[in-house]
Amino acid sequence: MLCNQSKNGCGSLLLFNISHDLCGTMMSVRTRFAPSPTGMLHIGGVRTALFSWLYARHCSGTFILRIEDTDRERSTPEAVRAILEGMQWLGLTPDEGPFYQTERYDRYHEVIERFLAQGLAYRCYCSKDELDAMRAEQQAAKQKPRYDGRCRHRQSPVAGIEPVVRFKNPAQGEVVVQDLVHGPIVFQNMELDDLIILRSDGNPTYNFCVAVDDMDMRITHVIRGDDHINNTPRQQNMLAAMGADIPIYAHLPMILGPDGAKLSKRHGAVSVLEYRDAGFLPEALLNYLGRLGWSHGDQEIFSLDEMVEFFELKDVNKSASALNPDKMAWTNQQHLMQAPQDRLAAELSIQLAGRGVDVGNCDLGLIVAAQRERAKTLAEMADNSLFFFSAPSVYEPKAAAKNLTPETADILVAARTELIALADWMPETIHRALQQLAESRGVALGKVAQPLRVAVVGSGVSPPIDQTLAILGRAEVVKRIRSAEAFIQAGMPARP
RNA sequence: GUCCCUAUCGUCUAGAGGCCUAGGACACAACCCUUUCACGGUUGCGACACGGGUUCGAAUCCCGUUAGGGACGCCA
Numbered sequence: 001m002l003c004n005q006s007k008n009g010c011g012s013l014l015l016f017n018i019s020h021d022l023c024g025t026m027m028s029v030r031t032r033f034a035p036s037p038t039g040m041l042h043i044g045g046v047r048t049a050l051f052s053w054l055y056a057r058h059c060s061g062t063f064i065l066r067i068e069d070t071d072r073e074r075s076t077p078e079a080v081r082a083i084l085e086g087m088q089w090l091g092l093t094p095d096e097g098p099f100y101q102t103e104r105y106d107r108y109h110e111v112i113e114r115f116l117a118q119g120l121a122y123r124c125y126c127s128k129d130e131l132d133a134m135r136a137e138q139q140a141a142k143q144k145p146r147y148d149g150r151c152r153h154r155q156s157p158v159a160g161i162e163p164v165v166r167f168k169n170p171a172q173g174e175v176v177v178q179d180l181v182h183g184p185i186v187f188q189n190m191e192l193d194d195l196i197i198l199r200s201d202g203n204p205t206y207n208f209c210v211a212v213d214d215m216d217m218r219i220t221h222v223i224r225g226d227d228h229i230n231n232t233p234r235q236q237n238m239l240a241a242m243g244a245d246i247p248i249y250a251h252l253p254m255i256l257g258p259d260g261a262k263l264s265k266r267h268g269a270v271s272v273l274e275y276r277d278a279g280f281l282p283e284a285l286l287n288y289l290g291r292l293g294w295s296h297g298d299q300e301i302f303s304l305d306e307m308v309e310f311f312e313l314k315d316v317n318k319s320a321s322a323l324n325p326d327k328m329a330w331t332n333q334q335h336l337m338q339a340p341q342d343r344l345a346a347e348l349s350i351q352l353a354g355r356g357v358d359v360g361n362c363d364l365g366l367i368v369a370a371q372r373e374r375a376k377t378l379a380e381m382a383d384n385s386l387f388f389f390s391a392p393s394v395y396e397p398k399a400a401a402k403n404l405t406p407e408t409a410d411i412l413v414a415a416r417t418e419l420i421a422l423a424d425w426m427p428e429t430i431h432r433a434l435q436q437l438a439e440s441r442g443v444a445l446g447k448v449a450q451p452l453r454v455a456v457v458g459s460g461v462s463p464p465i466d467q468t469l470a471i472l473g474r475a476e477v478v479k480r481i482r483s484a485e486a487f488i489q490a491g492m493p494a495r496p
Numbered sequence: 497g498u499c500c501c502u503a504u505c506g507u508c509u510a511g512a513g514g515c516c517u518a519g520g521a522c523a524c525a526a527c528c529c530u531u532u533c534a535c536g537g538u539u540g541c542g543a544c545a546c547g548g549g550u551u552c553g554a555a556u557c558c559c560g561u562u563a564g565g566g567a568c569g570c571c572a
Contacts, residue, residue: 036572071571128570135568144498145568164570182501191499191568199570206572230500230567253502254565260507262565288508291521295509298520317509320565324507327522337535374534384533399532434531449531461533 029061030220033092034210036068037079040271041086043323044225044255044263047289051252052223053092054290054311064217065094069102070209086272090282091304099217101209108204111212111242112165112197120241121197123163124151146193165198167208167238175233180250180313182226187233195234211235215244223313226251250313253293254320263323279351279378280328284335288328293317301334329376336381337373344368344378351382357389366471370463384461388471391480392458395487399460408451409488411441415452416481425474431466455484 033049035041056063065087069075087093101108115121124147126134135145152168170189177185197208214222214235229251236246257263275285287302294317296302296310336344345364352359367385375381395404418433438448449465456477462468469477 034572038572068572074571124570131570139497142497146498185500187500193568196570201570203570205570210572225566226501227566228572231572251501256565258507260564291508293508298510300508300521319502321509322507324522327508330522333535371534373536431531438531444531446531453532459532463533465531 027220029056029059030064030218031056031061031223032064032066032097032214032217032219033087033094034066034068034213034224035083036071037076037083038071038074039079040273041083042263042270043272043289045083046086046090046092046272046285047255047292048223048225048252049087049090049092050286050289051250051294051311051313051316052221054307055221055223055250055313056095057308058311061220062095063092064099064219065097066099066213066217067097067101068206068209069100070203070206072102072203075102082271082273089273089276090286096217099213101213104209104213105204107216108198108209108212112204112208115167115197115241116165119168121165121167122152122154122194123157124166124194124196125154125158125161125163126151127161144191146191147195149194152194162200164196164200166194167197167234167241169194169234169237175236177229177232177236177249178246179229179232180221180248181253181316181318182229182251185229185232189233189237192234192237197238207231207234208238211238211242211244214247215239215242219247221250221313222247223250223252226253250316253317255292256320256322258323258325260322277379279347279380279382280332281335281339281347281378283339284332285328287335288331291331292321292323301331333373333376336375336378339372341365341368341372344372347378348381348385351378352385352389355382355386357382357386359389362388363471366467370467370471374463387457387459387462391476391483392456394458395454395484396459399454399458400487403451403454403460404484404488404491406488409485411437411448411451412455412481412485412488415448416478416485419469419474419481420478422474425470427464427466427470430469434466451484452481456480 031052033045033052035045035049053063055061067080067083069080084098112121116123126147131147134148138145147166151163151166157163169192173189175187175189175192177187179185195207196205198204210231213219232249232251239246255263272285276282283304286304287307290302290307290311291300294311294315296315299306299310302310342365345368348364348368349359352364367388368381371381371385375384414437415434418437419430422429422433434448434452435445438445441447450460453462453465453468454460456462456468456472472480
């Protein structure tokens with residue numbers, strides 16, 4: 001499985017130079033998303049996954065999911081499940097995987113043995129106390145804390161200590177990371193130390209596993225957060241030690257909370273699934289996240305297909321960006337206005353069920369049509385649609401004070417009479433009748449519509465009154481108007 | 497502390513030396529449309545962090561300063 005390609009000094013540079021044409025031509029693009037299951041899948045992870053997925057799709061390449069669970073202390077099956085569920089909800093489904101690093105231990109140990117045999121790695125018997133002391137000393141001397149390689153030349157084991165294995169990093173020279181978003185980044189090998197690749201408990205570590213996996217999985221483009229920039233030279237050195245080609249890197253800027261601070265639990269929804277529950281459409285969330293750090297001219301709203309078509313790594317930004325909840329909601333609304341009606345009806349049904357509403361055989365499609373441009377999320381749509389399923393228990397005081405008065409009582413009666421007599425219950429018919437009623441009284445339509453609205457929905461806000469009444473059904477409307485009439489009679493003292 | 501990264505309206509961004517009097521979007525304000533709320537439309541407010549170069553010409557290239565961020569773990 002080991003790819004034993006020879007590599008000369010300028011191999012990575014050559015690879016970089018052809019990279020712009022790589023897409024769809026000579027070799028097929030392979031990207032991966034490699035989360036560690038130590039917590040929920042959050043917005044930042046999703047954005048990384050999205051860009052990897054988009055790039056693979058754009059290039060007709062392969063998108064791979066790899067679960068990096070070598071931290072056995074903190075990795076949990078629940079987190080794995082949450083990642084998988086989140087990815088599935090978003091539609092970012094992998095072409096290969098999920099692969100689990102904990103299932104590849106034989107492979108890692110094989111490479112470590114080879115490193116050891118070839119003198120590319122060595123056993124280190126330093127204790128934690130010793131290492132802590134070393135670090136403290138270095139920091140006191142205002143140096144970068146790093147392992148000084150004191151076990152490099154040790155000949156014999158230390159009794160009673162289970163050693164770790166360290167990779168022998170080159171002492172001199174420099175490593176150049178060819179990064180598609182940042183350009184070349186140069187590191188001096190002097191800055192790098194001999195990192196641990198195998199823990200004393202036998203578990204291999206992150207940087208090493210990444211290098212082995214990226215090689216074995218023939219990853220061509222490593223797309224990840226730029227908090228990994230500093231890991232890259234180490235990984236390149238290990239890749240080189242294995243004789244592997246160096247992939248092309250693209251380090252994405254971080255996503256910050258709305259206040260510009262590092263993203264944290266304080267910033268609301270931690271897991272993407274919370275966005276689902278809040279009534280976001282996956283394509284809307286992806287659209288918003290895509291526009292964070294990437295742009296295609298002035299276009300704001302993208303379908304998934306459009307993003308795939310237009311996505312280029314060269315259009316990715318270098319600087320961190322803050323989440324803007326208002327714009328995220330607006331983006332969702334734009335997609336709500338475009339999504340197929342029956343799909344929204346199904347989603348709305350779930351939201352309503354969560355509010356204890358029995359939808360019965362009501363045609364939610366009509367409600368969706370009436371509400372889709374009046375809500376930023378499906379949750380909001382559900383909240384605003386509750387009145388379709390139960391008559392108002394109270395009238396919003398301000399709206400009632402203005403619209404449910406002795407003066408409007410007789411308009412309600414007249415409207416009720418007209419509505420009962422209607423030949424059919426189509427919105428157009430209802431509209432015409434209310435229009436005529438207003439005209440016959442010499443008032444604007446609002447003078448009829450608004451009292452009716454408050455009577456029927458309990459507040460001054462709803463979709464157009466004709467649509468609202470049509471959806472509610474004649475019997476229900478008549479019943480609610482009568483209740484409002486009674487409310488006026490009971491609540492307003494008779495005049496002397 | 498050392499190394500690395502970043503810097504255009506409040507926020508997301510366009511901008512590849514003259515097209516820039518810096519464009520678009522969210523938010524905000526006003527107006528229009530209108531049966532309420534929305535949607536939509538028009539207008540307004542609002543930015544090239546600072547200082548040096550290079551150049552006939554710099555938001556754009558170079559250097560420095562400042563300010564943010566990241567890394568420095570037997571975490572990933």
